Amino acid sequence: MPEKRTLFEKVWDEHVVCVPERNPSLLYTDLHLVHEVTSPQAFDGLRMAGRGVRRADRTVATVDHNIPTEPRGTPILDPIAAKQIEALQKNCKEFGVPLFDMDSPDQGIVHVIGPELGVTQPGKTIVCGDSHTSTHGAFGALAFGIGTSEVEHVLATQCLPQRKPKTMLIQVNGPLPKGVTAKDIALGIIGKIGTDGATGHVIEYAGEAVRGLSMEGRMTLCNMSIESGARAGMVAPDETTFAYVKGRRFAPKGAAWEKAVAHWRTLPSDPGAKYDKVIEIDAATLAPFVTWGTNPGMVVPVNGRVPELAELKTDADRAGAQRMLEYMGLNAGTPIEQIPVDRVFIGSCTNSRLEDLREAARVAKGHHVNAKVRAMVVPGSQSIKHAAEQEGLHKIFQQAGFEWRESGCSMCLGMNPDILQPGERCASTSNRNFEGRQGRGGRTHLVSPMMAAAAAIAGHFTDIRTWQFN
């Protein structure tokens, strides 16, 4: 063990159960989050092998991916979706796994409710059958997405055989410029290193701009680690982290809290610890970004233009770009601010937290959604929805012409009825702009919540740095 260790190495070392001969380390999982889409086959596997869930007390389930965002109680019209939700209910009951169901006041996107409930904590290992599990790394946890076979593995053993990933430090120096958010840091990084720039690595985000982020912002940043191919993203825990966790339902209390915080304070990387790769970014070079293509690395500043093919970095980028332009219905050289939008989606595990909704509402206040645009706001959880309503945010959105809906993954991946029609163009606060992601033929542009709200009102992308706030 090296003398000076990184945050990742400390969390990793603490969770190695054993290193079997000729096999990868057996890594212990502190928390397993489960949802309806990637779990039914895993529970079936347990049944077929006559195995149980080893630690139901370290497992938390909810429904989020395919539930409608219509008012709760509306029947689920899609029989296959309904069957999948029923399967989770049945499986949780049979195996004793706690479930925050459709009608629970704690239901929400799995990566939103973990932190809200306080089950997400610094130093933990957290897995879920969902690539955006990287979100929880914002707390200084080691959190990564797994496939369904691995879900079954963790249910049965609470462990996973894991080859140790490499480490990457991304240092964002200086304070964030005005109008630039955590989402823009994430998009800026992916634009710089590409969608496979961090494959095989765990990223640690550091530097003044990251330190200055709220927990919500850090979650947005870590959430999109997977879009650069990273195994996980992490931010060292600090006072901001402890203040967020303290008092939450499943957070340690009393003496256990003091003991936990004392431990968490030992987790940040030791000065001089070595990383396999280091990337430095000057925050002053970041801007409100908009994606123009069909992967999250195709990023330009809002005051820029759809790039000419010759401007792209690699042959693969150029080969793909022509196809992307055709799919996106865009011409090279078009100013981003001249691109009109049909739909706006504010939500997803990337940007559906209270702070995101507050920022979007601040933009929307006193304005009205463009007559040609349909815009929806989908809070990440029931608890966020409730808190937002206490603050009157729903009124601001509704008065401005936004739809105010129930919590879930919604149009981020369009498994529920919230989808784009072919050819529709959407400004979306979600994380993926892949072909057909939000509906076959749909055209997705990734932006921050403020930029999405502004696009809804203007009817086209517009620079939030020149916005008229009311």
Next chain:
Amino acid sequence: MNPFRVHKGRVAPLYRANVDTDQIIPKQFLKRIEKTGFGEFVFFDWRRRPDGSLDPEFTLNQPRYKGASILVTDKNFGCGSSREHAVWALADFGFRVVIAPTFADIFANNCVQNGVLTVALNEAETAEIAHRAQAIPDYELTVDLEQKKVSDSQVFTANFSIDDSIRHRLLNGLDDIGLTMQYEKEIAAYEAAHPAIGN
């Protein structure tokens, strides 16, 4: 899981970079609660026109690639969502090997779990295979996991490296969970020494 030792089969080229799992299996097919039957939905939006008919232009719809069991593609294959349905769809369609310069981590893990071999070759070798699969009718490759070698019946041959434990598991078709369960004593000892703090 069936052991994987040597596989010989027809090669289909899908030479695009960054093919994401949303393309391999679109979300509308993730609601099924079974592991089987995903093959007909593989690359659905690329294979089928909006009216549902097969697009004859798309590689996998061309008669010459019918029955292909080896897919050759460009870098970062399988990026995006963790959905194992992508591997179930590829395997159910008949693919046992995917060759590319690089793979996304979660996708590659999911392949191992289903006995699908991911072979990482360099960009020149991958491009060469894709070219040959387009130029030579009924082009076949032999993928030998024991020798860690890919070759055709003519002059092409390439060696690949693979994690030893993954190779061992694939060669023997081992049940991953069963392997971990052999360490029950160690897991129980770990749990006893690491009670959760506060909950």
